Amino acid sequence: MSEQHPSPSTSLWGRVGRGLLLVFLLAGSVAFYLAWQALWKPNVAASPFGPAYLYIRSGSSFQAVLDSLRQHELLRDPETFEQVARWREYPAHVRPGRYLLTPNLSNSELVAKLSRGQQDTVAFTLDAFKYKPQLVRQVARQLEADSGQLRRLLNDNGLLLRRYHLDTTTILTLFLPGPYRFEWNTSATQFLDSAAAMHQRFWTPRRRQQADSLRLTPTQVHVLASIVQRETSEPTDKPIIAGVYLNRLRTGMRLQADPTLLWAIGNFGVKRVLNKDKLVDSPYNTYKHKGLPPGPITSANRQSLNAVLRPAAHQYFFFCARPDHSGFSDFAESYADHKRNARKYQHTLDSLKILR
Template structure:
């Protein structure tokens, strides 16, 4: 009889132990992240989000097979008071324990951020807001804060566009407005090597002035072959005290980059960006210059051209001239093309 009781107790103990182990395995280690038919799944946790909001996001995206077990374990591990914002890759088959480890340690995945060239600061804020959590209004506020920009980046509200190099970046999703600017400043500092600074000095330009001139070159042409030639034209004009007479700066001044044909009345606009009226460079860039445009200014083609005009074949290339008489002939050919296409503006 005693032996029988012992066997029964042993069986019950094993059953109980098995049940406990299964319950623990189900809550802690059982794969609980569902497969996604749309590829990698991401959990976005906004700054200041509550535990209920995190659970709601998980359930709305149907990321968990058993939300209840995740919620139970999260409560026991104190996750509701240790929520860290970010963008988290949630891999298929991940257990509750491993998912909580990732969330509580803030092991978020970075975002591949593409900064496109922009002309106005609000365009930058919109780009950032589309790809990151960064508060666009906070970013716009910092970009308008002259004392902050001067103290932190030695730039002002006019020259701040020179801080940004279009191209690929990597950010954590919940990057703040100031962290975004600091990252752009770090990229800017890496671009401006000692060699590039020496090149700028040899041209009699500061890095900021290189950015301003590169922004004009960039608006003039998308052709890599023409960029250093056009940069050389403008540097020739600067070094000989001539006005730049750059149409892109005029379009900035009138606030219309869609104009195909600059008219004489446009050249009368009262603006420091009107390089038909004012000598030297405008006070700031007219777009965020990319590396190719910057290097075109730093390595200009040496020549004796002072003028250039778009080719009449509308290829995007330019015809260059040493004298104004040659330039007028080139300009007439281009204007004839515009006339034939009935492009009046």
């Protein structure tokens, strides 16, 4: 029986088929490799200036996200990110926030992070402030919260009374200076609500009992603490000064607190209070008006608040800054002793030629 050999045409088609299969396999491998690279190859560009953040404002479109990524050169290859984002339907799930972009993130990981809204919170310290615009500026520098809306809320008496039981003057007692942590896209209302929650946590039942024993409301404690805070930064002097003012309140004596006078004239840089300053027509002029002023003259910190809640027990009614400018005060029970202390301080100002 003779052997049958494939015809030349059959052999040719076999070789063509194997070649095409090889081409398809090679093309598939290349496509798979390119797809893998688009999905999983690190694509976030390293920054020489430290951590890089992507800020997505509320209501932003996918195109706005792409524009921000390109403008700030946060990606090595924006085109592959756009491809992966569209594959994963991210354009329909854009979430606002502040997102940390680490150099090892792939397109797939970045899209997943953005789609889930896995933003990184903003930690900042709220510094003590005297006026509402100073608060607004601090918040606007750190959060997306609209500064105009925050200003309007702080001056909406009806809303403040309903929501926080404070008015446009006492609302500043709501804020405790110190560390805060927020999502970047926190709104103005959310910021106020968070400050109110922190305020409520500070006012424990024990602290409320301490305020009651002094015959003060929490708001009045904040107002008095703001005066103490402006008088001194020395922790050991704060409870003593708080005791002085409480002694004056109990006996019906005017507070005669220089910091409230400086708030009234709008100048905290004054070193020497003059008699003409004491004539200013303001409810914050505690040389004219008895009792506490209508609101705080700065945002009181926890140390100042605790100094008022736990004042030193003594018979002092007067105090004056020491002439050595140490930050401490000399205390006196009688006005005659106080005058002697005050003359020493004034002589120091004279020697330094400080007239104001």
